[in-house]
Amino acid sequence: MPTYRFRYFDYKAVGELSRLLFALAGQEYEDVRITYETWPAEKPNTPLGQVPVLEIDGKPFSQSSAISRYLARTFGFYGNGDLEALAVDQVLGVVQDVNTFMRDYHKEQDEAKKAELLKEAKDVKIPLYFGMFEKLLKKNGSTGLFVGKKISIADVSLFDICDKTTDAMLKIEDYPLVKKCCDNVAANPKIKAWVEKRPVTAF
Numbered sequence: 001m002p003t004y005r006f007r008y009f010d011y012k013a014v015g016e017l018s019r020l021l022f023a024l025a026g027q028e029y030e031d032v033r034i035t036y037e038t039w040p041a042e043k044p045n046t047p048l049g050q051v052p053v054l055e056i057d058g059k060p061f062s063q064s065s066a067i068s069r070y071l072a073r074t075f076g077f078y079g080n081g082d083l084e085a086l087a088v089d090q091v092l093g094v095v096q097d098v099n100t101f102m103r104d105y106h107k108e109q110d111e112a113k114k115a116e117l118l119k120e121a122k123d124v125k126i127p128l129y130f131g132m133f134e135k136l137l138k139k140n141g142s143t144g145l146f147v148g149k150k151i152s153i154a155d156v157s158l159f160d161i162c163d164k165t166t167d168a169m170l171k172i173e174d175y176p177l178v179k180k181c182c183d184n185v186a187a188n189p190k191i192k193a194w195v196e197k198r199p200v201t202a203f
Contacts (some may be wrong), residue, residue, distance in 0.1 A: 023194035
């Protein structure tokens with residue numbers, strides 16, 4: 001079994017999905033939390049000048065989506081067969097769209113523009129993308145999962161974005177299948193244990 005070292009800032013953002021997959025797999029790894037003070041010294045030691053970075057037996061790899069997909073495939077959370085993997089990738093495409101507008105919202109410093117982004121998210125973005133999630137979950141029956149009968153990276157990704165979305169932006173009760181999926185992931189003993197012990201961060 002290889003040794004894993006995961007380097008990212010001390011918040012969730014685009015790094016938490018990988019941490020959740022490590023937790024779900026019960027896989028030990030070194031969770032290195034970078035601060036803004038230590039980042040200048042860390043940056044030259046990254047493959048692309050950015051984090052997260054996953055080191056596998058000392059060999060570093062970058063790009064958050066590449067890392068999380070690798071972990072999901074390695075730990076068996078990418079569905080069974082090519083068709084289920086395609087269904088998973090379909091969900092991850094929508095998740096990426098959600099993460100994009102969430103990133104823009106959190107990075108905006110102008111309060112007036114931030115209020116506009118929040119309104120657009122509530123009125124347009126959330127109904128659009130979470131409506132897509134509802135449709136994709138419905139295709140898999142009443143399982144509360146996107147593919148098959150086992151938690152996949154698609155389900156963990158949805159749990160992750162719901163966990164990071166404020167109540168002012170998302171009323172999860174409006175999306176019953178999304179809520180069921182998130183509840184399924186949250187109820188997993190390994191996920192539950194990680195959520196209870198992980199550092200509390202702003203986002």
